[in-house]
Amino acid sequence: MTELLAKEAHDEKWGMVIDLDICSGCQACVTACSMENNIPFVGEDEMAYGRGMQWMRIRRYWEGEYPEVTPDYQPMLCQQCGSAPCEPVCPVFATLHSEVEKINLQVYNRCIGTRYCANNCPYHARTFNWFDYEIPAPMNSYLNPDVTVRRRGVMEKCTFCVQRIVKGRQQASAEGREIEDGDITPACAQACPTDAITFGNLSDPESRVSKMVRSDRAYKELENLGTEPRVTYLKGGKSYGG
Amino acid sequence: MKSSIPLWQRSSVRIVGALVLLIIMGGAVGGIYYTQIPPEQPIPFPHNFHIGVGAQCSYCHTGAATGPNAGLPTTDKCWGCHQQIEPRNDNLKLVASYGAEGKQIPWVPVAIQPDFVVFSHQPHINAELTCETCHGDLTQMTVAEPQKGQNMGWCLDCHQKMSTPEEFVLLSDCATCHY
Amino acid sequence: MTEKISRRDFLKISGIGLTSATVITGCGPSSRYVTRQAYANMPEYNQTGVSTYYATTCKECPAGCGLIVRTQEGRAIKVEGNPEHPVNKGKVCSRGLTTVQGVYNPDRITGPQKRTRGSRTTTAMEWQGAINTVAEELKNPQKTAFLLGLQSDHLYDLVREITEKGGFGKPVRYGTLGTLEGRSTLLRATQELYGFDQIPFFDMGNADVVFSFGAHFLETWLSPLAYSRGFRQLRKQPFGKRGYIVSFEARQSLSSANADEWIPIKPGSEGQVALAIGKIAATKAGVPAPAIFAEVNLNEVSQISGISMEKLLQLGELFGSDNKAIALPGGSALTTRNGLDAAKAILALNVLVENMSQPGGVFPTFGENHTSDFAAVKALIAKMNAGEVDTLFIHGTNPVFELPASAGFQAALKKVKTVISFSTFEDETAIESDYVFPDHAALESFGYQRVLLGSDRETYSSIQPVVAPIHDTRATADVLLAAILATGGNLASDIQYTDEVDYLQKTITPLIEKAGSYSAGELPTFWSKWLQFGGWWKTTSELNSSEIEINLNQKLSFSAPQSAKVGETFHLVTFPTQMGDGSGANRPWLQETPDPMTTVTWNSWIEIHPKxxxxxxxxxDDIVEVKSSTSDFSVEAIVYLYPAIRPDTVAIPFGQGHTALGRFAEGRGCNPAIVWSASVNQAGDLALSDTTVTIKPTGKRRPLARQESKEGVYGEH
Amino acid sequence: MAADVKPFIGSKASPHQESEAEELRKEHLMLDPMPRDEMNQMVMEAMTTTTRKWWAWVIGLGLAVAVLLFGAWGYMIATGMGVAGIRRPVFWGIFIVTFVFWIGISHAGTFVSAILRVFKAEFRRPFTRAAELMTTFGLAAGALYPLIHLGRVWVFYWMVPYPNARWLWPNFRSALVWDFLAITTYLLSSTIYLFLPLIPDMAMARDRSSGWRHFIYKLLALGWRGTEAEWFRLRKAISIFAYAIIPVMFSVHTIVSWDFAVSTVSGWQSSIFGPYFIIGAILSGVSAVVTILYILRSTMKNMDYFIRKEHFDALGKLILVFSMAWAYFFFNEYILSWYGGDAAVKQVLTLHATGPSAWVWYTMLICNVAIPWLFLWNKKVRRTPWLMFIITLLVNVGMYAERYTIIPLTLGHQRNPFDWGIYNPTIIEVSIALGTLCLFIFLYLIASRFIPLVPVWEVQEGQMSHTLRKVGKTEIPSVTELE
Structure with a gap:
């Protein structure tokens, strides 16, 4: 048991690849993430003031001029940086790197709400609970019991659906096997209608993500900052292949 | 200023101060006490007796080995045996009435974690921990009593004792319990 | 039957609500102990803290995607796609994901009620009274009408059986999604040109070149998840091949945004463009152009559509080259006065490149299609106005909201003696009803859906309750069956089903004999597998390459497309969003999920070209008055300066502008249906793309709740 | 005392020299000695006079603090940080701006007092106390902000290293923990530094008061009797503290600047921020000293004797110098980021000057550079207290604008334009910021009636040392030069 645990932990390094060539920008991942992770909705006024709580946002820029104009989509979520700018600035270790999953954790019950991490995140991937957001009963019935419901004053962000990772690992360990590629899927990848999001273990060179990361279309967002993101984008756009 | 007695030497001030202190301390003690007493159960279930007659914990708390929650028994489970037992006293009559009507017994769970702690029994059972490690010696209890000092340090303490330093790095990871 | 299913009891979930209180210390006395109710009869597989997954079918739109719903302690937690399901293969869209917000919506109708029309005062009723009311109304078949939604589900089949056997009029069906994509026009064109009675399956995934004439295949068109998968397949073909998409439409939709080329053509000229492309493609392929294409004047088309001759030739040659090409007839082409002929022209393109029943081409599908068009609704309205309808049953559609104001449905409704709605929400139609007998919400009910679009094989998708109903609601099928029983007489002896589940089981019994993905000896086993797998379908794809004879030697005639006066009137494009037919507007997370193109949330807007x-x-962010140029109806909308729309066109999304439907939907945005022209095309579909509007600033302003930074993206301050 | 002390210039005086001496006496406090007892009485009088107006101010400000600061803060705690105007991506707003502002203000107290003391600048003597008080109260106001801006202020103590059952410690890599420690250290040391020179004055006040005042002064005087040994130790302690507090002061504002400089935010990440912030802090602090001196002079009794035009003149020169130094750093920041060519930084800096909130940036430059440079070279301006009052107020407005530019405006325009955001402060935030200003004034008002705002013994010491002394048969001045 413990042997298995140690081995797995050394073997885990979760990563994501988003293929922008087939990402249609449809926002299903955004909704899926919100429904899985108990993300509260904030209403029109708060959304208008940039206080939406979406952990995943699809950035849309316009390229070109009419009539050759076309939107350029890029789903933006916590990049789970290997060298994360958010981590060293937290005064209480509420955001830190996990030893097992090798992702950035946000420990809600430790967070004191300095919001320093959010300022320091070059991806603006973090959202803050400005208020206690009410989900009127009985709508709170659908809240996921595996994910803490955050109260006001704490920071939150994409967790790579760590609850699913933990569950998957426990399941594999109960069945006495190792986690296989594709066992664990975060909500966004699971929903994505075009399967543009792939999730897997980067430390396994044979996993799908590892193969895709080696693609010549692969790039990482703001790589020059040295953040070592775990999310890789595959370049898309109309210039490719057509 | 006529009086030469300094403020803090006046008896009235001292009495008021002592009272305030007493109320604050008393409130704190009362609050702590309140969280530590076992809650009132619909039936004061005698754990000691049932263990005495040879019932295994997992007979009623079936989920421990297979899932996060150990679970509380249904009325059916109680009724399965108690159907054959004469309701000698009030408590047994209560069981009988719940059983006969097929109503659920609204047990109050005692060993619960706050919502920001994710706890699963399964890995702990797999690591061959016994129930009394965390739940106390139930042969000495009637209703289940909350155990004292079960804070985060207590969890970590045990994780450290049960593992090698390399494993402890993993077992002390925040995502082990918080997400 | 529901008793059998209500085996899960509810955990007291107050703990969830109290989470915030316990986050500080976790030992506040008030939240220290939670009273949990043990399961009365807990099945062995259902354990506290462990999730149970149930297969069912999404009822948010007519596509019929298979779902797996995660439940825990008797609550529906999360909707996921059914990986085995031939329509969506484990994928799910925003609408489906928010199903649980419909089930647990605080604004649901909690029990049968008698209403005062036009107001919100209600009187609670007992179900027995409700059944008696329905039974009373059913006694007069000639003067009773059914108005249903687009779903080809068990309820429609049951109602059809009832109406046929009881001598009622045919049930009328209406849904905005069908209207926006010109579904009945497409069906008519298929019947007339291809000769089969179904909306075809377009095998986009195996094509090389896709010409989409306003088909919103990534949003709502026919079966969006199936076509999204097709889109992926098209882009990710073996050996790194990547399909090419050209999209023709006046306003760039999400689908056009993902196309390789977007051609902003004049609304209404799609049919002629298709003909021109056919003519050029035929020349390119070196075959004589069939009569249908032969007579088109390329110069004229170029002029009407606004596509340069050069571009037209280039596109035509692309379509006619050796690639496997396919043409998709989408809504904006079909919902014009020339819609039927446009549909035929586009469908003829597929015949031209010989892709009928070929991989990457067009296939006939399975089962009969019972779509109904706007003409049928118009006929119903006429009957209502004539006083020929005493009782109207409405289920699964919201006509007061969805129909154009100029159709006069609301006025006609006043002439109906009894209006009975089965809506789960107090929507615009429910407010105008005398009774509301609420149906179960999507995840609480039984049923099935015949998948007619988007599946490559014959598919029945099963619907089962994944949670016990949380309110005093009752399945409409049960209500109707009980009422029929109460009515007695011939109808009761003709319709011999004890309840909804009995009807379902009897209906699916023939499937046992058919070879499907699983087999069962008898009904109970079949039934449990039916529920377990989320339906029944064939193991392999059934798209066969049978020969279909199609005659292209017919002539199409096009009248000139509706023209807008430069700078005065504008073509109005209405496009669907994640709100679908508007019933999604009360799901807060659909409201908060940004629109893909504009990133606007919680509101609707009018897209205007910056110039x-x-x-x-x-x-x-100015508010403008959008007034129909043919009628007096107008709406107010907030301006979004949208760079990807023709300068002579404006566009409004459909789905907002509710005056009812609960706290999340009411009073947001505008409903473009109000300004639609009520004229119809040759197939009887609403020619809503012919609508032209005038635009007048009102002097008011209201910032849209957008996710993008206006300053950052558009450089505005 | 006055009898045996003669101003040295006036010793062998011609009539012409007489009038010149009179001029000098008017000009320089140090040359205008007054009998010790009289001076003590003057200070005591200033301290004990409480007019109705003063009471009105105290009550008004007390109420303002209660409502504006604590009321608004309480409301924010109960409701959530959302009542402030901060949003994604501007997670820090007025709270941090005001925090940096107060910490900056608090700098000058130490600067004026400790540095001028170390360099033996004689003009410092009458206003060291006023400046030191400003430090302490500025810090008190500023130190509230790290608490105010917390999302969950009720667990603020998690930032303090203490052994606990969770086995958890603060993250010593975080600039906020350094901040927390630096500010606590500075508050502690500046309070001690305020208190040390206060002891002889407390003893003086103790001997001249009765009742509750006597009681308090007795406590604070720590039994001071004025023996040689006591004076020796006190001087030693003050001198040690004066030297020791200077590096603390430099470090504190450097660390405050590191809150920004160690981040990845383009426009913050800059090696120049340490000195830039210190210069800015001193500029705003010295200006605030002038503002306060003007107010003290015009509202308190007998203060025009202690605070003279020469002081405004001297501080005015300092402000001019620091304004130039600040401009140098400002220029540096721009030229180097332009030279460095980081597109993101360039964009941020360009947007400061051209974006929707460019007026803030221009306010900063006008108030911090244009106004001091245009006016402060002029001796007449420097010697006109009310003009100095206005100019120094404007400098502080400029410095506030500088912090506003650096914090919310920089945060709002980071690398991805899609995520840009404009920050609109809300009434709650402004109210809290005003509340701390009220708190500062309130504390100052209270203190002005509790402790001598002029360090009497230091002034007397100075006046003493500017007299002639007999060395053998010749008389030589104790201090050879007056500045």
């Missing part, structure tokens, strides 16, 4: 706005002196 047009400059000419009109309109700025971003």
């Amino acid at each position: 047009t706005a400059e000419l009109l002196g309109i700025h971003d």
Whole structure:
């Protein structure tokens, strides 16, 4: 048991690849993430003031001029940086790197709400609970019991659906096997209608993500900052292949 | 200023101060006490007796080995045996009435974690921990009593004792319990 | 039957609500102990803290995607796609994901009620009374009408059986999604040109070149998840091949945004463009152009559509080259006065490149299609006005909201003696009803859905309750069956089903004999597998390459497309969003999920080209009055300066502008249906793309709740 | 005392020299000695006079603090940080701006007092106390902000290293923990530094008061009797503290600047921020000293004797110098980021000057550079207290604008334009910021009636040392030069 645990932990390094060539920008991942992770909705006024709580946002820029104009989509979520700018600035270790999953954790019950991490995140991937957001009963019935419901004053962000990772690992360990590629899927990848999001273990060179990361279309967002993101984008756009 | 007695030497001030202190301390003690007493159960279930007659914990708390929650028994489970037992006293009559009507017994769970702690029994059972490690010696209890000092340090303490330093790095990871 | 299913009891979930209180210390006395109710009869597989997954079918739109719903302690937690399901293969869209917000919506109708029309005062009823009411109304078949939604589900089949056997009029069906994509026009064109009675399956995934004439295949068109998968397949073909998409439409939709080329053509000219492309493609392929294409004047088409001759030739040659090409007839082409002929022209393109029943081509599908068109609704309205309808049953559609104001449905409704709605929400139609007998919400009910679109094989998708109903609601099928029983007489002896589940089981019994993905000896086993797998379907794809004879030697005639006066009137494009037919507007997370193109949330907007706005002196976030040029109806909408729309066109999304439907939907945005022209095309579909509007600033302003930074993206301050 | 002390210039005086001496006496406090007892009485009088107006101010400000600061803060705690105007991506707003502002203000107290003391600048003597008080109260106001801006202020103590059952410690890599420690250290040391020179004055006040005042002064005087040994130790302690507090002061504002400089935010990440912030802090602090001196002079009794035009003149020169130094750093920041060519930084800096909130940036430059440079070279301006009052107020407005530019405006325009955001402060935030200003004034008002705002013994010491002394048969001045 413990042997298995140690081995797995050394073997885990979760990563994501988003293929922008087939990402249609449809926002299903955004909704899926919100429904899985108990993300509260904030209403029109708060959304208008940039206080939406979406952990995943699809950035849309316009390229070109009419009539050759076309939107350029890029789903933006916590990049789970290997060298994360958010981590060293937290005064209480509420955001830190996990030893097992090798992702950035946000420990809600430790967070004191300095919001320093959010300022320091070059991806603006973090959202803050400005208020206690009410989900009127009985709508709170659908809240996921595996994910803490955050109260006001704490920071939150994409967790790579760590609850699913933990569950998957426990399941594999109960069945006495190792986690296989594709066992664990975060909500966004699971929903994505075009399967543009792939999730897997980067430390396994044979996993799908590892193969895709080696693609010549692969790039990482703001790589020059040295953040070592775990999310890789595959370049898309109309210039490719057509 | 006529009086030469300094403020803090006046008896009235001292009495008021002592009272305030007493109320604050008393409130704190009362609050702590309140969280530590076992809650009132619909039936004061005698754990000691049932263990005495040879019932295994997992007979009623079936989920421990297979899932996060150990679970509380249904009325059916109680009724399965108690159907054959004469309701000698009030408590047994209560069981009988719940059983006969097929109503659920609204047990109050005692060993619960706050919502920001994710706890699963399964890995702990797999690591061959016994129930009394965390739940106390139930042969000495009637209703289940909350155990004292079960804070985060207590969890970590045990994780450290049960593992090698390399494993402890993993077992002390925040995502082990918080997400 | 529901008793059998209500085996899960509810955990007291107050703990969830109290989470916030316990986050500080976790030992506040008030939240220290939670009273949990043990399961009365807990099945062995259902354990506290462990999730149970149930397969069911999404009822949010007519596509019929398979779902797996995660439940825990008797609550529906999360909707996921059914990986085995032939329509969506484990994928799910925003609408489906928010199903649980419909089930647990605080604004649901909690029990049968008698209403005062036009007001919100209600009187609670007992179900027995409700059944008696329905039974009373059913006694007069000639003067009773059914108005249903687009779903080809068990309820429609049951109602059809009832109406046929009881001598009622045919049930009328209406849904905005069908209207926006011109579904009955497409069906008519298929019947007339291809000769089969179904909306075809377009095998986009195996094609090389896709010409989409306004088909919103990534949003709502026919079966969006199936076509999204097709889109992926098209882009990710073996050996790194990547399909090419050309999209023709006046306003760039999400699908056009993902196309390789977007051709902003004049609304209404799609049919002629298709003909021109056919003519050029035939020349390129070196075959004589069939009569249907032969007579088109390329110069004229170029002029009407606004596509340069050069581009037209280039596109035509692309379509006619050796690639496997396919043409998709989408809504904006079909919902014009020339819609039927446009549909035929586009469908003829597929015949031209010989892709009928070929991989990457067009296939006939399975089962009969019972779509109904706007003409049928118009006929119903006429009957209502004539006083020929005493009782109207409405289920699964919201006509007061969805129909154009000029159709006069609301006025006609006043002439109906008894209006009975089965809506789960107090929507615009429920408010105008005498009774509401609420149906179960999507995840609480039984049923099935015949998948007619988007599946490559014959598919029945099963619907089962994944949670016990949380309110005093009852399945409409049960209500109807009980009422029929109460009515007695011939109808009761003809319709011999004890309840909804009995009807379902009897209906699916023939499937046992058919070879499907699983087999069962008898009904109970079949039934449990039916529920377990989320339906029944064939193991392999059934798209066969049978020969279909199609005659292209017919002539199409096109009248000139509706024209807009430069700078005065504008073509109005209505496009669907994640709100679908508008019933999604009460799901807070659908409201908060940004629109893919504009990133606007919680509101609707009018898209205007920046240059047009400059000419009109309109700025971003201004409120303008959008007035129909043919009627007196107008709406107010907030301006979004949208760079990807023709300057002579404006566009409004459909789905907002509710005056009812609960706290999340009411009072947001505008409903473009109000300004739609009520004229119809040759197939009887609403020619809503012919609508032209005038735009007038009101002087008011209201910032849209957008996710993008206006300053950052558009450089505005 | 006055009898045996003669101003040295006036010793062998011609009539012409007489009038010149009179001029000098008017000009320089140090040359205008007054009998010790009289001076003590003057200070005591200033301290004990409480007019109705003063009471009105105290009550008004007390109420303002209660409502504006604590009321608004309480409301924010109960409701959530959302009542402030901060949003994604501007997660820090007025709270941090005001925090940096107060910490900056608090700098000058130490600067004026400790540095001028170390360099033996004689003009410092009458206003060291006023400046030191400003430090302490500025810090008190500023130190509230790290608490105010917390999302969950009720667990603020998690930032303090203490052994606990969770086995958890603060993250010593975080600039906020350094901040927390630096500010606590500075508050502690500046309070001690305020208190040390206060002891002889407390003893003086103790001997001249009765009742509750006597009681308090007795406590604070720590039994001071004025023996040689006591004076020796006190001087030693003050001198040690004066030297020791200077590096603390430099470090504190450097660390405050590191809150920004160690981040990845383009426009913050800059090696120049340490000195830039210190210069800015001193500029705003010295200006605030002038503002306060003007107010003290015009509202308190007998203060025009202690605070003279020469002081405004001297501080005015300092402000001019620091304004130039600040401009140098400002220029540096721009030229180097332009030279460095980081597109993101360039964009941020360009947007400061051209973006929707460019007026803030221009306010900063006008108030911090244009106004001091245009006016402060002029001796007449420097010697006109009310003009100095206005100019120094404007400098502080400029410095506030500088912090506003650096914090919310920089945060709002980071690398991805899609995520840009404009920050609109809300009434709650402004109210809290005003509340701390009220708190500062309130504390100052209270203190002005509790402790001598002029360090009497230091002034007397100075006046003493500017007299002639007999060395053998010749008389030589104790201090050879007056500045």
